[in-house]
Amino acid sequence: MKKELIALASKVTDLSNKLIISQLEKNNINGIVPSHGSIFILLYENEQVTMKDIADFVHKTKPTVTILVDKLVKMGYVKKEKSKTDSRVTFVELTQKGKDLKPVFEEISNNINNIIYKNLTTNEAVQTEKTLRKVIANLNFEDIV
Known part of the structure; x- marks a missing residue:
């Protein structure tokens, strides 16, 4: 065997x-790496997700997801927004540049x-x-x- x-x-x-x-x-x-792919897939299927949703979906730790998402924010592909009802929750959604x-x-x-x-x-x-x-x-x- x-x-x-x-x-x-x-x-x-x-x-x-x-x-x-x-x-x-x-x-x-340029600047997008294969690790970003699953994040884009999740966001193309869902208008808005939490950082926890992303971590669960991509099977990565929250700190790793934060680094990946922050890079996408810096490149203008996604935006982050704190929940108005729970400051521990951060929402992520695609910008038009990301949708394109x-x-x-x-x-x-x-x-x-x-x-x-x-x-x-x-x-x-x-x-x-x-x-x-x-x-x-x-x-x-x-x-x-």
């Missing part, structure tokens, strides 16, 4: 991230998916995704500890 799954998954992540950055730069989008990136992100996503699935049959693609979901379930932290 081969035991290269972690190394292979890491290689897929590294290569995918390089491809994402390359595609972003090709579209003159959606078609570019969709094109980049389609390009990357075409590259990833290029030499896979439909059955291979389905089986690969199914297997990876099983591995993720096996690694569910709450079940391990």
